[in-house]
Amino acid sequence: MPLQMKLDAITLDCPDPQALAAFYQQATGLEPHPKSDADFAGLNREDGLFLGFQRVDDYRAPSWPGQTVPQQLHICFNVGGDLDEAEAQLLELGAGKPEHQPHDEARARVFTDPAGHPFCLVKS
Template identity: 80%
Template structure:
């Protein structure tokens, strides 16, 4: 039997933790972690999950879908609202939209956060 483990945190490398935390805070509504600082920032979810952002010197953004700089992590967010509306709001916050979209646009979209990490918004 495998050990019982509960995911407690996901941490993304980035050049500016406070800026990336602000993007995801505006995108998700999660509460800022009280010990955020220029080297590590976090967001807290009600169930205890922390989404963290850590400063990395000489950070290189992933090149999705290519692998010259691998994506290393891919986050998906279920959305209850219209995907076009959510996408528009995220683009206004600083997200990017790669040309390559592997999914049916009515069901999912691939975007990139301001540090270049790919993430999907998926119709629930």
């Protein structure tokens, strides 16, 4: 019988936890964790999933799609609305959009958060 595990938390390294938490809060609508501080910030989802951001001295952003500094983690978000509208909003919030897009852009798009972590928006 396989081990039964439930994902509880994802934590990203970054240079500024508060700024990265604010980006993801605006992008997702998740609620700020009440015990966030300058070195660790978090967001809570209704079902208990926690998205955390921890300060790392001398942080080096991933170099996606290159591997000079590997991505280490890739998050995908399902979007029920229009991908063009979601892209415009993310770019306004400070996301980047790499030139290399490995998927059909009508279905999925790769972005980078302000700390350089790659993530995808996928049309539901």
